[in-house]
Amino acid sequence: MAADFEPLRDARPGCVLCHEHAGVPLWQDAAWRVIRAEDADFPAFYRVIARHHVGEFSSLLAPERQRCMDLVCAIERVLLEQLRPTKINLAALGNVVPHLHWHVIARFAWDSHFPQAVWGTRQREVAGGASARIGLGLAALDAAVLEALAMA
Amino acid sequence: MAADFEPLRDARPGCVLCHEHAGVPLWQDAAWRVIRAEDADFPAFYRVIARHHVGEFSSLLAPERQRCMDLVCAIERVLLEQLRPTKINLAALGNVVPHLHWHVIARFAWDSHFPQAVWGTRQREVAGGASARIGLGLAALDAAVLEALAMA
Numbered sequence: 428m429a430a431d432f433e434p435l436r437d438a439r440p441g442c443v444l445c446h447e448h449a450g451v452p453l454w455q456d457a458a459w460r461v462i463r464a465e466d467a468d469f470p471a472f473y474r475v476i477a478r479h480h481v482g483e484f485s486s487l488l489a490p491e492r493q494r495c496m497d498l499v500c501a502i503e504r505v506l507l508e509q510l511r512p513t514k515i516n517l518a519a520l521g522n523v524v525p526h527l528h529w530h531v532i533a534r535f536a537w538d539s540h541f542p543q544a545v546w547g548t549r550q551r552e553v554a555g556g557a558s559a560r561i562g563l564g565l566a567a568l569d570a571a572v573l574e575a576l577a578m579a
Numbered sequence: 580m581a582a583d584f585e586p587l588r589d590a591r592p593g594c595v596l597c598h599e600h601a602g603v604p605l606w607q608d609a610a611w612r613v614i615r616a617e618d619a620d621f622p623a624f625y626r627v628i629a630r631h632h633v634g635e636f637s638s639l640l641a642p643e644r645q646r647c648m649d650l651v652c653a654i655e656r657v658l659l660e661q662l663r664p665t666k667i668n669l670a671a672l673g674n675v676v677p678h679l680h681w682h683v684i685a686r687f688a689w690d691s692h693f694p695q696a697v698w699g700t701r702q703r704e705v706a707g708g709a710s711a712r713i714g715l716g717l718a719a720l721d722a723a724v725l726e727a728l729a730m731a
Contacts, residue, residue: 523694546698
């Protein structure tokens, strides 16, 4: 997907999130874009990514932070309504790629790492794969996320 | 510290965050409390915890979410200013304790797990211990956090 990504003029050299979709692109506005991470263990895993290079959440102005978390919450609500997961996990880490991005992940008691974080130790294998277990196809889930973002 | 914790009337039976400080208590208002997690690997690790039992961030009303993230950002800014960490990590997971709490963690390139998440695999031992490396005593750091929260 990287081929049709349009870096902004202030893209940071060497920053992967300034230069690539890094997932399935779903939506963007002037400040934010949303992709679905393609993670076989966690199929319902979306990211809200700052379009401009910014490292820390607190570098944003208050209305920018609110907008960001409105988008995060819009995705969270879709995942809760559509999938009835055990828990939603939200995180902005950026240790590997210090360009602000929020992980929004539906977690299930049966998933490969639960109750560990997705960055923790695998707890089990999921027979048949996780995407077959979440109860909804990813195209339908993406469509529901897209609809929610359009109204956010 | 649990002895002097006052559970709210709507405390959820069996929920540790409804019934214990679960760390060094620093500050609270009617809706939120802040503690310092006592983690030897990550000394600059604070938590913003909902006083009432709520599971997911998106269950909050918009002004409650904004207040919550204002507190998170106030702590983040203190950590950035006082410690010049490599990165701040923010997360609301709750897989183990599904009562809304935000982790705010200063990360350093030298720390035990960097660049892995704090829930990931240990990368190294830190000679002398992490608290001796962050460049500020925890009492002074707590005081700076407290001052910032009082103005948030």
